[in-house]
Amino acid sequence: MNPFIEIITQPDNIAIVIMIFMVSFFMVWAFQQAFHNDRLLAAGLPVDGENDKFVDTFKPLVRIELIIALVVMVGLTVWSILVDAPLEEIANPTLTPNPAKAPWYFLGLQELLVYFDPWLAGVVLPSLIVVGLIAIPYIDINPKGNGYYTFAERKWSIIIFSFGFFVLWLLLIVIGVFFRGPGWLWYWPWQEWDHARVVFEPFRDLSSVVGVDSRSMAGFIIGAVVTGAYLIGGMVAPYMYWKKNHPEFLTKLGMIRYITIVFLFINMMSIPIKMVLRLVFLIKYVWITPWFSI
Amino acid sequence: MKSLPEITDKVKKNLIWKSIFRRDYRNTVRDRAQAVFGNVFLHLHPVQVRESAVKLRFTWGMGGITFFAFIILVITGVVLMFYYHPSIEQAYTDIKDLEYQVPYGVILRNLHRWGAHFMVIVVMIHMFRVFMTGSYKAPRQFNWGVGVILLVLTFLLSFTGYLTPWDQLGFWAITVGTNMGAATPFLGYQGPFSEFLHITPFNDVRFALLGGALVGGNALLRSYIWHCVAIPLVATILMMVHFWRVRKDGGISKPQK
Known part of the structure; x- marks a missing residue:
């Protein structure tokens, strides 16, 4: 079928x-x-x-x-x-289905x-x-x-x-x-499901695009700068825009609301951004740290 | 042979009938109001509502349908509990028994399963409707928050029910789902920064969810109790608050300009 x-x-x-x-x-x-x-x-x-x-x-x-x-x-x-x-079939911890879907x-x-x-x-x-x-x-x-x-x-x-x-x-x-x-x-x-299918994933990390090993100190710094720029830039840019074009709106919004809205928004937009980075530019991680990777 | 009015008279004009229904219903303003606030089930409603509440166009009836789906799930769920033991020795065979031994057991289980899917769908559409009509705006901000938590509880109710048949589908869905718990920052053993708190697979979030390091008998018992007792209890209390606040915030939202 x-x-x-x-x-x-x-x-x-x-x-x-x-x-x-x-x-x-x-x-x-x-x-x-x-x-x-x-x-x-x-x-x-x-x-x-x-x-x-x-x-x-x-x-x-x-x-x-x-x-x-x-x-x-x-x-x-x-x-x-x-x-x-x-x-x-009855639950069997030794037999993992592929794919195991939530x-x-x-x-x-x-x-x-x-x-x-x-x-x-x-x-x-x-x-x-x-x-x-x-x-x-x-x-x-x-x-x-x-x-x-x-x-x-x-x-x-x-x-x-x-x-x-x-x-x-x-x-x-x-x-x-x-x-x-x-x-x-x-x-x-x-397409038929093929359980033996292997896909070669030529993924790289962001800093390797400019030729820096993402697990080196330099790669760490590049990742930190890019991530920090996204977070800080994302937090500040709308402020600059509204300040210039709609200052009355910014006053009405207030600082706490502004921070909440923009923080939630840049987190939401990080999803499509990561999708484009991975699907279009084949980039896996933006920033690799010893504790976590983004 | 007695005529119908005579029989109705006999049925209605006695001590027992009057003790239950207290008074006759005549189609008067007073009696129509009395029918609502004199009835414990109907008195969730106001005596009068705006036309939009009666037309399907505005609310789509989605909140009410969600509540109705919940009632169906409680009823079918309670009946299912009569046939079910939350232990890994018996759970799976109990479901098989529903299929082959229990009269109408298949329909019973189907109703519970499809009712659960249906409730998740309609509760999402309910949220979409409330957003699109701007009904979360003042004075209904708090009730929107209660609704979001009820949405999450709906997901959790469905999720905890997934494991109960103890089949491959539920087992691996719960395994995948609770492995997320292991990735919690600070509190899951695979999550970032967990080493600072000395978190291991035996004292992290996932262990608390499963009652063990793997999905086993304890996990089945825990999901069963969350599913049948704990979450329905919390959800019921929040539903009371939700419906109460709909009334107190002025009923179905109306255009405010």
Whole structure:
């Protein structure tokens, strides 16, 4: 059988196919309502729901909750009748499957392991994601777009969130589920999995590009300078830009919020940057220290 | 032969019926309100809601669906617990028994498995909706944070349930997952700076998660207790806070300009 059909019809992966359809549907619905409200706002009209009347909870709301509950129950029951939950062989510590995949919702993090060492991909970045999500309401000082769909009034927050949600999270999950085979190597849907496949990885470290051994003192210093420049430059550059162009925004933001936003943002952007470095420039590590490598 | 109204009368006009339902429902403003705040389950709702809360377009019903999925998982989970021993000698054969011996055991397990996948999907879409409507903004900042923690707990609930069948899939997924714990800076034996704290494979984060240096009987018992008792308990408390705060912060968010 075609390996792709085999992968998408694996019982557990049906959930991911369902997720792709549901997420795409709701993404379109959300942006459609956002653009609709944007047109209303531009025309100076009230947005959807602004002139809402009150209705009784009993029965309009209770009725629709009951209907949704029944639909969900019927849907899950049909799913459970049609597809059986898999049960593999009994656990065997001496037999490692290849690839050994985490549950699907963690495959985005497992995918990060390609680009970062485990302490970053598995511990620091996930912690920053959770902290960053909780911080959103406190660092987003834009009072507009509260309680209705809109894009025009909060472009940047939606763009940044959507990039994190759809690309760095969901797309990496889809890649981890459908495009990763033995040895976590990339397999196209039409390719057979080959357990004997070996890939020569001509990866080098950043300092070797200029001919310096990345494990030497000079390499250490180059790595430290580049990493430091990214962190410090990333922290300072937006300040310079806003100071010049929107000083009033910077005053409104305040120093603590500024540091939090920019710190979270440069950490988030380190993911696509590391991806480009590895995939395009074949660079594995930027900075190697005796304790950790980035 | 008695007519239907007579039978209803007989059923309703006695001590037992009246003790349960207290009063008749007539379609009046007062009774519609009474139906909500006089009922322990419905009184999560306000007596009246804005039209947007009733239309699917705004909320997509995702928060409610997540809660409903959680209820399905609690019910099927409790029934599954009747057939399951969290020990490496019995866990796998218990699941096999569900397949071949227990009446409707397959459907029961399927419902739990697919319900769990479904809950993870809808809780993510719920978060997306709340973000897109800007509903995390004042005065709902705190409740967004509670929601993020509930999202993480949903992942952890699903993750801890992965090991319980004691098959290859769960065993290696948990092995991969908890190996991340070993990479924790300072507190995992493979993580940076751990040598300064004298961390070994036998006293690090992973050891605490697994109750051992490898995935074994202790890890199975631990994941079982996290899965069936500890995380549901915390999640339930946070759900109470979450729903309470939805009401206290003014219900489903409305356009504020």
